[in-house]
Amino acid sequence: MHHKRILQTNFYYPKKGVSVILSIAALLSMVVVFSFRSESSSIIGKKPPFTQKDSIASKKAFLKVYAVLMSPRCMNCHPAGDIPLQGENSHLHLQGVKRGPDGKGIYALKCANCHQSHNLPGLHMPPGNPKWSLPPANMPMVFQGRSAHQLAGQLLDKKRNGRKSIKALIDHITKDTLVLAGWYPAQGLAKPPLSHREFVRAFNEWISKGAVSP
């Protein structure tokens, strides 16, 4: 009975007034929705659905990102020291290879002396990419040994992430051929635990939901 009375009460408002109020409300909600869309929220060319800041979802998304970044295909070239890592157990690179100032090795042991522009067929053959290198010595961008909290903070800090804005960071993980090379490993090497599409989606989700460090 009570509900019926309320409903009946609503009918006492003039119909024209209700429709004006509803129209304004709809317009305002659209303005709010579109104002929250950011440049950095595209996922491989597709616009994601509207997302609100959500620290729990953001942290969960970063933990997926973290699992990829700490996999050998990513971490091996982001070592804690000046020696790159190799293989599934991330052992120190054989041959005593070192980073060098530009990240491309030193003297007779420069990366491109063995690593070609493409993977070579066969087990234990050098994987390849035209940009094969470590980060430079003045911006080593270390992944090895970082906790999820530390790595999230590092990725967001321009002084430690290669001077990248959030947009540049998303472009880097989405399009950089050296990042993509992780998903085309040489024979006998495993891919990262997520597909590249899932990785990019998780990264975008982490950012769009607040870029919260776990």
Add this chain to the structure above:
Amino acid sequence: MISNSQDLTINKKKYKADVSPDMPLLWFLRDIVGLTGTKFGCGMAQCGACTIHLDGEAVRSCVTPVSRAIGKKIVTIEGLSENGDHPLQQAWAEVNVPQCGYCQSGQIMSAAVLLQEKPNPTDSDIDDALSGNICRCGTYLRVRQAIHTAANIQKSSVSNAS
């Protein structure tokens, strides 16, 4: 096959590369041109016996495809000097470095890049540059000594010339 055969410049001479672009450069050097001073060791860029210079860098020719070398300057141990008198070759003879000798051309080619970039290297520089050249006879100490000797020869020849 490389269409229309392209030129490779090896030790200042031009050669036609009528081969598959994927052929390892080492194959071309040894089996087609006949420059057998460069050795086959592991075939997977792990030992350094096949080291040559490609535009001045010490590349592993066993994994470098011929296509990468087209239009670039290739130098092998045979072309390191006109008369076998590069400071490193003199020092190698003076210190009597080789034992079996198999890895030595690769060692010398790597050392040449080091001396080019660091004319007066420390022991640490030598280790950083040469640790990828494996010697099963264990001539490492003599290699290191010879590189210091070569650095001195190079220095005195530069000062004599000036």
